[in-house]
Amino acid sequence: MEFLMWLENSSFAVWERESLSLFAYPFFLVLHTIGLAFLVGVSAGICLRILGVASRLPLAPMERYYGLLWLGFWVNALSGVVLLPTAAVNFLTVEWIFYIKLGAIAVAMASMAMIRREVFLRGNADAAPLSAKARTLARTALGFWALAILSGRLMAYSNFVTLSSAGAFIVLTIVVLAVGLLARPGSRARRQLRHAA
Amino acid sequence: MEPLVNTLLRWPFVENFVNQHTWAWPVSETLHFIGIALLVGIVAMYDLRVLGFAKGLPLAPFNRLLPWAIFGFVLTLVSGLVFVTGLGANLRGGSPQYDVITTDLWLQLKLLFIFGAGVNALLFYTMGVSRDVETVGPGEDAPLRAKTLAAISFTLWVLVMWMGRLIPWDLPTAFE
Numbered sequence: 001m002e003f004l005m006w007l008e009n010s011s012f013a014v015w016e017r018e019s020l021s022l023f024a025y026p027f028f029l030v031l032h033t034i035g036l037a038f039l040v041g042v043s044a045g046i047c048l049r050i051l052g053v054a055s056r057l058p059l060a061p062m063e064r065y066y067g068l069l070w071l072g073f074w075v076n077a078l079s080g081v082v083l084l085p086t087a088a089v090n091f092l093t094v095e096w097i098f099y100i101k102l103g104a105i106a107v108a109m110a111s112m113a114m115i116r117r118e119v120f121l122r123g124n125a126d127a128a129p130l131s132a133k134a135r136t137l138a139r140t141a142l143g144f145w146a147l148a149i150l151s152g153r154l155m156a157y158s159n160f161v162t163l164s165s166a167g168a169f170i171v172l173t174i175v176v177l178a179v180g181l182l183a184r185p186g187s188r189a190r191r192q193l194r195h196a197a
Numbered sequence: 198m199e200p201l202v203n204t205l206l207r208w209p210f211v212e213n214f215v216n217q218h219t220w221a222w223p224v225s226e227t228l229h230f231i232g233i234a235l236l237v238g239i240v241a242m243y244d245l246r247v248l249g250f251a252k253g254l255p256l257a258p259f260n261r262l263l264p265w266a267i268f269g270f271v272l273t274l275v276s277g278l279v280f281v282t283g284l285g286a287n288l289r290g291g292s293p294q295y296d297v298i299t300t301d302l303w304l305q306l307k308l309l310f311i312f313g314a315g316v317n318a319l320l321f322y323t324m325g326v327s328r329d330v331e332t333v334g335p336g337e338d339a340p341l342r343a344k345t346l347a348a349i350s351f352t353l354w355v356l357v358m359w360m361g362r363l364i365p366w367d368l369p370t371a372f373e
Contacts, residue, residue, distance in 0.1 A: 022363065030362045037358060041238010045262060054261035061253025065242060146231060153227045161219045168220035169227060
């Protein structure tokens, strides 16, 4: 706790928080946004391909995009570390949503790492059809990236706003997924629903 | 000018909705970021391939992946419209839209760069560059015209994100 307070009052943190320069706090937020776009965007591209989008794209060469993914990750990890001292006490002791964000990122990154092993490092990625495990990992990664983005944004708001926003987002996701899964002709979800009805 | 901007861009329905539902603005922001990730991430994957990265990929199949980038753009556009039309819920004053667009340099530049990216994409599709690119197979190089447009696209979208994130820090305060 004292360490966090020391961090928050360090000359760097004070400069970062209070300087009017655009290269203080705003600059690191910009880096954090750009890193997010590459990290989550590339993950989404790879996961969508695994789930069957653009199936004529050979999978094996897509492994090269992991370099961009990791670049985005490190830009965000480092900018995140730099942003932390601006409100170290709040982020690490009051903001429970920060831990949800970090947890979601951990699960998403673990999924992307497991995808790399399951899909890309098993010899020829295009030789065999994608396993159910690979598809589950892809869906997991996408879901947890969305959770990471949501919880990251909600760090800026009070508990009340956070809870109502999270609830609204969950409802929205369920509606979108239901429409997406049921609207496609011949979708398995639709067949299952008709069977049950 | 001010009354025109007001009439077109100030939507009481959105303002009231944002005021009454505390989740509306944060959820819009979250959708904006998800849209950014899909749009910029997938477009970056495409642009980088055109520039020679991940050369084992043929370019034609990307046509099935790019619609997801367009979906991302739609997410950012719709959430962006919530921000523009509902701005009065967060800012006081009779014409917040007019005030913000005339004073915030970052917003002005962001819109300019989005327009530039749009023109760039238009050139890509109308000048036949997209057709040339579709014939590029695994291991092959894309033509120079395609690489130029891809580099411009990549740069512009990074600049859009940069400017967009700075919008809350409008110029007058930042450079005092």
